[in-house]
């Protein structure tokens with residue numbers, strides 16, 4: 001079965017997805033009867049393309065690798081898509097699925113939320129790794145998807161392509177979650193690891209995290225805990241069926257931790273981690289993000305570098321910990337593929 005895909009935002013994650021679609025074309029077709037034709041791309045900085053017969057990914061990726069504008073694809077011929085904004089593009093393209101991969105704005109969730117609404121209202125499935133809309137408007141967007149008989153999927157918003165939501169939709173379904181606790185921000189975990197293991201200064205470690213592409217465009221979202229906060233809010237609302245806003249959770253970042261604190265904890269057999277947690281008590285969600293000193297016996301204390309991990313306390317299984325990448329080009333690109341394959345499984349029956 002062939003799906004037409006529209007990409008809104010073609011930065012690191014979008015390019016990761018395009019590389020995966022190019023490299024795994026045969027495997028996806030042979031093993032999953034799943035084919036993708038990219039028909040539209042809209043990127044605020046790089047330009048736009050609308051090609052109903054499908055974009056040649058090899059050619060497009062070559063252009064992107066060279067840092068050129070997407071419009072170079074048409075080699076000087078008229079490109080009506082250049083005049084369209086993303087909303088018009090979403091409306092005009094006849095994609096089955098829109099991958100919304102623009103930058104995260106945790107405070108306003110825009111313009112991503114408007115793009116997602118437009119796509120759902122025009123009968124398109126939406127897959128996103130954008131934390132803003134999922135943290136602020138998830139229930140409304142899920143409802144809108146349901147009303148339009150399409151899917152709104154958010155696997156990439158938490159732990160990139162490491163399965164969380166898809167895990168509970170399938171393998172872990174039937175469990176009741178008593179508590180979720182984990183490391184949800186790769187940048188701060190990377191900084192804390194570098195400070196402890198390599199005696200690196202905070203500023204140098206942050207700079208390195210930015211160079212490696214883990215940090216948000218504005219890294220204060222990472223170090224002050226807003227990124228982890230958005231993720232724990234999403235988990236609270238989707239997996240614990242809560243209805244909280246980021247301002248309902250307590251938040252503290254890693255700024256208060258000095259290298260001395262970290263090294264002293266190490267001598268005592270402990271390790272500092274930025275821990276996000278959530279649970280439901282008497283119907284009320286209690287969620288927070290704060291630095292915590294963990295015993296080395298805690299599975300979360302062994303998570304180093306930009307990795308993420310979550311421990312779920314489940315009524316039928318007890319504690320289950322998953323760990324894996326929480327950021328990255330291919331890793332987050334994969335989350336979009338995983339959600340598209342889920343749409344294929346659910347809607348092609």
Ligand code: HSE
Pocket residue numbers: 157184185186187188214215216222227326327328
């Ligand atoms: N800045 C985020 C992190 C990226 O460091 O985890 C993934 O959401």
